[in-house]
Amino acid sequence: MQFKGFIPVIDCTEIEPLLNFYQQAFRYVVINRTETDQGLQWVHLKSDETYLMLRKRTTRGSDECATDNILLYYYTDDVDAQYRFMQARGFKLSALSETPYGMKEFFLCDPEGNRLGVGERSGVT
Numbered sequence: 135m136q137f138k139g140f141i142p143v144i145d146c147t148e149i150e151p152l153l154n155f156y157q158q159a160f161r162y163v164v165i166n167r168t169e170t171d172q173g174l175q176w177v178h179l180k181s182d183e184t185y186l187m188l189r190k191r192t193t194r195g196s197d198e199c200a201t202d203n204i205l206l207y208y209y210t211d212d213v214d215a216q217y218r219f220m221q222a223r224g225f226k227l228s229a230l231s232e233t234p235y236g237m238k239e240f241f242l243c244d245p246e247g248n249r250l251g252v253g254e255r256s257g258v259t
Contacts, residue, residue, distance in 0.1 A: 141178075142206055144248060145191040149174045151245045152188050159220055159242075160208065162186060184208065205249045213238050213254035220252075232256050
């Protein structure tokens with residue numbers, strides 16, 4: 135048995151603001167969507183080699199896992215350019231920093247409060 139891929143799915147209260155955020159910040163494009171009489175319910179997105187799904191939240195049962203410890207981390211080949219791109223569009227970003235384990239990175243939150251990281255190997259190992 136092999137895993138063939140990984141696509142994060144973000145549950146959200148309202149899809150449209152989150153969709154706009156990911157399109158503006160990470161240049162995602164919609165490759166599939168589901169709409170009902172209640173509006174947009176699900177969106178499948180792609181940006182370069184990454185995929186993401188946004189799903190309108192239904193009530194959470196007590197047996198479901200909490201997600202407040204999740205971080206979506208994006209690797210890039212030019213973290214400085216990505217930082218400038220997002221900064222120019224007015225996103226609230228942490229400072230760029232270099233880690234002891236060789237990443238140059240920054241962090242931000244999406245409109246639903248999900249934590250996101252963007253990083254590039256800095257050459258230090």
